[in-house]
Amino acid sequence: MTLGYPGRTVLEDIEFSVRAGEVFAVVGPNGVGKSTLIRAASGILPPERGKIAIQGQDIVRMSPARRARRVAVVPQAIHLPPAVRAMEVVLMGRTPYLGWLEREDELDRQLAADAMRRTETYELAHRRVGELSGGEQQRLLVARAVAQSASVLLLDEPTAHLDLRHQDRTLKLVRDLAHEQGLGVLIALHDLNLVARFSDRVALLSDGRIKSIGDPRQVLTPLELGAAYGVEIHVVEDPIHGTPLVLTG
Amino acid sequence: MSEVTARGRPLPTLSRLSKAVPFLWTSAALLTMLVLSAAVGPVRIPPLVVLKVLLAKVSAIGVVSDWPASYGVILNDIRLPHTALIALAGMALGGSGAAYQGLFRNPLADPYIIGVASGAGLGAVLAMTAEWPTSALGMAAVPLAAFVSALVTVAIVYGVARVGRSTPVTTLLLAGVAVGIFASALTSLIMLLSTDQLRRAISWLLGGFSLGGWGPVWASLPYLAIGLGGLILLARPLNVLQFGDEEAMQLGLDVEKLKLVIVILASLVAATAVAFSGIIGFVGLIVPHLVRMRWGPDYRRLLPLATIGGGAVLLAADAVARTVLAPRDLPVGIITAVAGAPFFLWLLRRAKQEVFW
Numbered sequence: 001m002t003l004g005y006p007g008r009t010v011l012e013d014i015e016f017s018v019r020a021g022e023v024f025a026v027v028g029p030n031g032v033g034k035s036t037l038i039r040a041a042s043g044i045l046p047p048e049r050g051k052i053a054i055q056g057q058d059i060v061r062m063s064p065a066r067r068a069r070r071v072a073v074v075p076q077a078i079h080l081p082p083a084v085r086a087m088e089v090v091l092m093g094r095t096p097y098l099g100w101l102e103r104e105d106e107l108d109r110q111l112a113a114d115a116m117r118r119t120e121t122y123e124l125a126h127r128r129v130g131e132l133s134g135g136e137q138q139r140l141l142v143a144r145a146v147a148q149s150a151s152v153l154l155l156d157e158p159t160a161h162l163d164l165r166h167q168d169r170t171l172k173l174v175r176d177l178a179h180e181q182g183l184g185v186l187i188a189l190h191d192l193n194l195v196a197r198f199s200d201r202v203a204l205l206s207d208g209r210i211k212s213i214g215d216p217r218q219v220l221t222p223l224e225l226g227a228a229y230g231v232e233i234h235v236v237e238d239p240i241h242g243t244p245l246v247l248t249g
Numbered sequence: 250m251s252e253v254t255a256r257g258r259p260l261p262t263l264s265r266l267s268k269a270v271p272f273l274w275t276s277a278a279l280l281t282m283l284v285l286s287a288a289v290g291p292v293r294i295p296p297l298v299v300l301k302v303l304l305a306k307v308s309a310i311g312v313v314s315d316w317p318a319s320y321g322v323i324l325n326d327i328r329l330p331h332t333a334l335i336a337l338a339g340m341a342l343g344g345s346g347a348a349y350q351g352l353f354r355n356p357l358a359d360p361y362i363i364g365v366a367s368g369a370g371l372g373a374v375l376a377m378t379a380e381w382p383t384s385a386l387g388m389a390a391v392p393l394a395a396f397v398s399a400l401v402t403v404a405i406v407y408g409v410a411r412v413g414r415s416t417p418v419t420t421l422l423l424a425g426v427a428v429g430i431f432a433s434a435l436t437s438l439i440m441l442l443s444t445d446q447l448r449r450a451i452s453w454l455l456g457g458f459s460l461g462g463w464g465p466v467w468a469s470l471p472y473l474a475i476g477l478g479g480l481i482l483l484a485r486p487l488n489v490l491q492f493g494d495e496e497a498m499q500l501g502l503d504v505e506k507l508k509l510v511i512v513i514l515a516s517l518v519a520a521t522a523v524a525f526s527g528i529i530g531f532v533g534l535i536v537p538h539l540v541r542m543r544w545g546p547d548y549r550r551l552l553p554l555a556t557i558g559g560g561a562v563l564l565a566a567d568a569v570a571r572t573v574l575a576p577r578d579l580p581v582g583i584i585t586a587v588a589g590a591p592f593f594l595w596l597l598r599r600a601k602q603e604v605f606w
Contacts, residue, residue, distance in 0.1 A: 042499050068501025075499070081354075081491045083546045087260050092489055096501030100486045113260045125260055148500075 001050020003033065003040045009048065010036045012208050018184045020151070023175055025195045025216075026188045028205030029229055034188035035076055037205075038156040041186055042073045054152055068096035072148035076156035076188075078137045082130025089129060089140050090116055093147030115146035118173055120166070134161035142170055146177070153177060155187040159194065167191075171198040196220055196243040204228055220244045271544050275557040282564035283336060287328045289568045291576055294320050294328075302329075330463045334525060335567045335581070336560040337469055339532060341522035343559015344477045346533025347540070347552050348515040351487045352508060353418050360519035360533035363425030363512070364402040367432035369523040372398020374436050374450050378443040391453070392465065392524040399520035402432060407512060415505055417494070421512075452580055453527045465525045476518035477556055483511065484548040491546070529582040531589035532563050542596065 004010040010033040018024040026034050039045040041052055043059040051058050054070050062070075072093070080089060093115065094108040104112075116122040119139045129137060138161050145153060155174065159167040175198050177183045189195050195202055195216060202219040204212040206228035212219045222233040225246065232249030284303070288296045298316045302324050305314065314321075342360055349358040361367070376394035410416050410424040440450050480487075486507050489497050498504050519533070537555040544550055563581065566588065570579040 039495075044495055044498055064498050064503050065501040068499060071499075073496075073499045075496060079493065081546060083541075084488075084491070085545075088488070088547070091260075092492065092500055095486075095489050098485070100507070101482055103485065109260045109262075116260075 001040075001047040001052065003036050003045065003047050005036075010208060011205070014050075014210060016203055016210065016213060018152070018186050020184045021178055021182045022200040023178045023185045023187060023198060025199035025202045026186065026205060027190065027192060027195055027202060027219075030190075032205045033208065034190075034205065035156050038073070038076075038154050038186070038188055041152075041154050042071055043067045065096045068148065068150070070150055071152045071154060072145035072150035074138075074141045074145045074153070074155040074158045076160070078134065078141065078161075080129045080137055080140070082128065084129050085125070086121060086127050086129060086132065086136075086140055087112065087116070087125040090121070090143045090147050093144040096148065111149060112143075112147045115143040116140075118146060119143040120169065135163060135166055138162060139166060139170065142173070146173075151183055153183050153185045153187075155185070157188055157190065159189070159191065167194065174198065192220060192225070192246040193238070193243075196238070196246065197241050217244055220246055271550060271554055272557070275540075275554050275561065278561040279336070279557050279564070282561045282568070283332055286332045286335065286564045286568045287324060289572055290323075290328060292319075292323055294324065299324065299328075327461065330461060330466055332564065333463075333466045334469070335563050337466065337473055338522045338526040338529065339536075339560040339563025340477065340556045341469075341473055341518045341559070342529065342533040342563065343536040344480060344552060344556035345515040345519040345522070346559070347537035347548070347555035348480045348487070348511055348518075349533075350537050351490065351548050351551075352511045352515070353422055354491055354493075355418075355422070356538065357534070358422075359530075360515070360522070361429070361528065361530075363421060363516070364406045364429045364432060365399045365516055365519040366523055366528045367429040367436065368402025369395040369399035369520060370454055370528060371402075371432045371436045371439075372396070373453055373524075373527075374439050377450055377453070378439055392468075396520050396524035399523055400516060402428060403512065403516040403520075407509075415494075416508060418508070454582075469521045469525055472517055472521040476514045476521070479514045480511065480518070481552045481556070483507070483514075484552050487511065487548045487552075527580070527582060529563065529585055531585040531593075532559055532566070535589050535593050536562055538593070539596070 001014050002009060002012045003014065014037070016024075026037060028034055036045065040047055041059075043052070043062065043064075046060045051060070053059065059067050059071065090112045091104055091108065093112065094104055097108070098104065113122065116125060119142050121136065121139050121143050124132060124136060124140070129140070132140070138158060142155075142158055145155075153174065158174075159170055162170060171194060174185055174187065178185045178200075187199065199216060201214060202216050203210050204219050204224055211228055212224045220235060222235050225233040225235075234247045234249055236245050236247065237243075238245040284296050284299050287299045288294050298320055301316065302321060345360040346358070349360060349362055350356060352358070353362070372394040373391050375398070376391045406421065406424045406428045407416065409428065410421040412420060440447050486502055489500055489502050490504065490507060492500070494504050522529075536559045537551060540551055540554045540558055544554060563585070566584045567581045569588070570581040570584045573579065573584075
């Protein structure tokens with residue numbers, strides 16, 4: 001498919017699929033279109049050409065509620081209303097299951113509480129969002145997506161503000177959601193080493209196209225990365241995890 | 250999708266009683282102001298008598314009629330209808346103000362923001378200068394013209410703001426401002442060209458109540474019940490809208506449909522208020538903020554509390570308007586502006602540290 005904005009095509013001839021139970025990472029230089037891809041996959045940016053389907057159904061044609069029951073998004077920009085309480089943010093994740101006139105019930109609250117426990121945000125439940133750090137807010141967004149109980153999870157730079165512990169925890173959570181619960185996960189990350197450790201397949205975007213796609217070992221090579229990022233790249237084996245370790249020269 | 254088993258303790262929630270407290274406070278304020286407002290006027294009627302008359306109306310409680318007959322007449326024919334109308338207008342302004350602030354995600358939004366006031370003003374002034382009150386419609390011509398004109402204006406604004414299949418709120422806001430300015434200019438022109446009606450028009454525009462009796466009360470009740478009731482029921486989706494159109498859509502909300510419904514309901518309510526009470530500023534802007542500062546931004550509480558609070562505040566302002574320059578009755582819109590602005594600035598300074606939006 002082709003994706004872009006009025007007057008500007010961002011990505012062309014994009015074709016790939018994310019399988020249930022896999023973590024599929026999208027990498028590439030700043031501005032290449034990772035966020036555009038995530039937005040399109042969430043259904044709010046219809047492709048100029050081509051289509052996006054979940055379990056065979058075109059998402060652009062779905063009603064917002066039906067789509068949101070299948071796809072949950074963790075957006076990159078965090079603009080949460082500051083006076084709202086953390087638990088209310090997470091409860092928003094249950095919106096696709098509630099009609100306009102319906103209220104949340106016990107199950108909704110349980111699922112939200114669970115999601116907060118898994119993202120280590122349960123203790124923040126009563127705090128106002130404006131008082132929380134960027135990292136805490138980001139984890140709330142992940143919790144909200146988890147509470148949505150969707151079969152596809154889209155994450156746009158979910159670790160940008162997180163400290164080492166929470167980067168680790170969040171990505172482990174994402175990997176568990178895929179491997180143990182069978183979600184299909186599409187994640188845009190710019191930390192290539194996190195990609196190497198936590199993803200099952202990778203697509204490298206450059207110049208508006210997919211330059212390389214496959215196992216992290218195949219894609220994260222000095223040649224491919226060097227060409228895409230325009231900088232000297234060395235790849236060694238991570239002594240702890242055995243995965244590729246990308247270093248700039 | 251595989252099963253997600255929910256385990257462990259659920260989220261903590263507030264007790265029933267603490268949830269009810271804000272409603273008790275605001276309702277008490279409203280009832281107090283209702284009684285006081287009816288007690289105030291050229292003839293001072295003791296609040297206790299007002300209470301007894303009200304109870305006698307309910308008539309489940311046997312009340313001995315031990316007040317002068319004149320009090321009864323004044324209350325039933327003049328004061329109580331006026332008080333009821335003010336209360337309804339205040340509730341309409343508080344509720345629609347809160348709804349607009351939620352729709353636009355903008356603290357400066359008020360019930361008049363997309364042309365209700367300017368449209369109503371134009372309609373009213375047209376009716377006055379065309380001397381429709383002397384026609385078959387009689388005194389009802391002005392409110393009717395104002396009401397219809399307000400809704401037509403909003404429809405125009407919405408139509409202008411529509412871009413493809415969506416209506417971005419910033420465009421809606423700008424279109425409202427533009428159309429509003431245009432309507433106001435037309436209104437001023439008409440007023441200039443027909444100076445004999447000028448004073449009447451100005452008085453109406455500042456928030457005067459030209460019609461007395463119970464007629465306006467019954468006439469506005471259905472629109473307010475539907476409009477305010479609908480808005481309050483839509484409070485939860487309105488909360489979701491606060492995260493932005495895109496995120497709300499990603500969370501499964503039909504954003505365009507919701508925005509349209511809210512515009513319709515809120516404009517219906519605001520147009521009804523303006524039709525019968527003229528343009529009363531500040532109440533729709535300030536009351537939602539007062540409620541938000543004290544009780545938070547959740548629209549499930551904010552909407553009903555701003556509605557009730559709006560009634561109480563306008564009743565207070567009206568009582569002042571009728572007593573401060575007695576025996577002259579000032580238009581209540583002057584009181585709300587003169588008192589409202591400094592009061593709000595003072596509150597803002599106090600609340601500077603707090604995050605309340």
